[in-house]
Amino acid sequence: MRVLLVSQTQNAPTITGEMIFVENLTRGLIESGINIQSCEVGTDFLPNQDLSRVIRYTRIPGIVRAYSSLRGRHNYDVIHFLDSSLASSGLGMKGIKVASSHILGSSHFGFRGDKNPVSRAIESAYSLYSNAIDGFSFRRMDKVVAGSTFHSADLRETFNLPLSKLEVIPPGVDSKMIRDCSRADLKSLFGCEHTVAYIARLDSPAKGLAHFMEAAALLKGEDIAFVIVGDGTERRHFEKIVKERRLGGKVFFLGALGFAEKTSIQKSADAVVIPSVSETFCMVFAESLAAGVPVVAFDLPFWKGLYDGAGVFVELDAASLAKGITDAIHNAALRKRLASKGLALAEKYDVKNTISAYIRLYEALV
Numbered sequence: 112m113r114v115l116l117v118s119q120t121q122n123a124p125t126i127t128g129e130m131i132f133v134e135n136l137t138r139g140l141i142e143s144g145i146n147i148q149s150c151e152v153g154t155d156f157l158p159n160q161d162l163s164r165v166i167r168y169t170r171i172p173g174i175v176r177a178y179s180s181l182r183g184r185h186n187y188d189v190i191h192f193l194d195s196s197l198a199s200s201g202l203g204m205k206g207i208k209v210a211s212s213h214i215l216g217s218s219h220f221g222f223r224g225d226k227n228p229v230s231r232a233i234e235s236a237y238s239l240y241s242n243a244i245d246g247f248s249f250r251r252m253d254k255v256v257a258g259s260t261f262h263s264a265d266l267r268e269t270f271n272l273p274l275s276k277l278e279v280i281p282p283g284v285d286s287k288m289i290r291d292c293s294r295a296d297l298k299s300l301f302g303c304e305h306t307v308a309y310i311a312r313l314d315s316p317a318k319g320l321a322h323f324m325e326a327a328a329l330l331k332g333e334d335i336a337f338v339i340v341g342d343g344t345e346r347r348h349f350e351k352i353v354k355e356r357r358l359g360g361k362v363f364f365l366g367a368l369g370f371a372e373k374t375s376i377q378k379s380a381d382a383v384v385i386p387s388v389s390e391t392f393c394m395v396f397a398e399s400l401a402a403g404v405p406v407v408a409f410d411l412p413f414w415k416g417l418y419d420g421a422g423v424f425v426e427l428d429a430a431s432l433a434k435g436i437t438d439a440i441h442n443a444a445l446r447k448r449l450a451s452k453g454l455a456l457a458e459k460y461d462v463k464n465t466i467s468a469y470i471r472l473y474e475a476l477v
Contacts, residue, residue, distance in 0.1 A: 281397075
């Protein structure tokens with residue numbers, strides 16, 4: 112069986128869940144003896160952030176580059192688009208076509224809470240435009256892979272896809288790599304008794320960093336360090352908020368870290384806070400469970416069926432998030448229960464199971 116893996120080259124300074132998924136799947140398929148080739152499609156990067164964002168949101172440059180990269184590639188049994196936004200570029204290719212989706216189809220944009228009518232109109236128009244491209248592509252795929260049952264239902268409803276076209280395969284985490292990473296002495300590093308970590312790129316309102324900052328402000332008097340791992344276009348904005356709210360010495364920006372450094376912080380934290388308002392799987396959540404660290408997150412529908420009982424889920428407001436953080440830090444019985452449930456789920460989501468599921472999918476389609 113010959114498999115072509117099509118992915119998008121990441122120029123983001125932060126390691127994303129999609130990047131880890133691509134690396135894990137590629138390595139796992141090679142180790143399983145599958146004959147694969149990779150096709151990485153370049154991304155635009157311009158000094159002007161607004162212009163770069165506009166070009167990226169049109170999606171046309173990426174599709175054109177992907178189409179150009181795929182020209183002349185023939186005789187594959189399976190063409191797997193690891194980034195589903197590239198799927199439309201390979202519709203004319205022969206072979207079984209699979210696309211892995213990493214976003215909720217119903218939630219393009221719409222996370223900033225901007226009440227400006229013009230901004231809302233632009234976001235609405237983009238959602239219609241982007242979903243039209245994805246819908247056209249997905250309906251022509253042999254399989255569309257979702258990260259959870261909720262994600263699958265969302266794709267089915269948003270794009271009117273038949274159930275037979277959808278497959279649920281969680282991206283998976285490499286539990287062994289996490290276990291092999293060392294721990295860090297966070298108390299010495301940050302000077303606080305407790306540390307909570309936020310781990311995500313800083314260029315997406317959907318990741319909820321604003322909520323994390325509000326919780327930090329509410330817990331300013333507690334002996335807690337709030338550590339932010341990641342980088343992106345919104346970092347300066349939040350650094351300014353730290354100064355305005357006088358949170359220096361409480362909130363620490365560590366920037367983009369490699370996997371080992373990031374995992375060392377993650378394993379050593381008293382809790383990992385994931386205040387996202389849109390997710391399909393969230394690699395950081397599964398990695399935290401594998402590390403035995405409590406996770407605090409908002410009680411939103413996309414977590415159902417993924418991490419039930421394995422996290423501290425709270426109402427969507429800063430005060431509830433702050434209380435969830437203190438509960439995760441100080442409630443010993445809760446921490447023990449979460450660790451037990453989390454480690455069991457982490458085993459379920461181990462990357463070896465992901466690899467096996469994709470191999471079974473390929474074999475069933477060919």
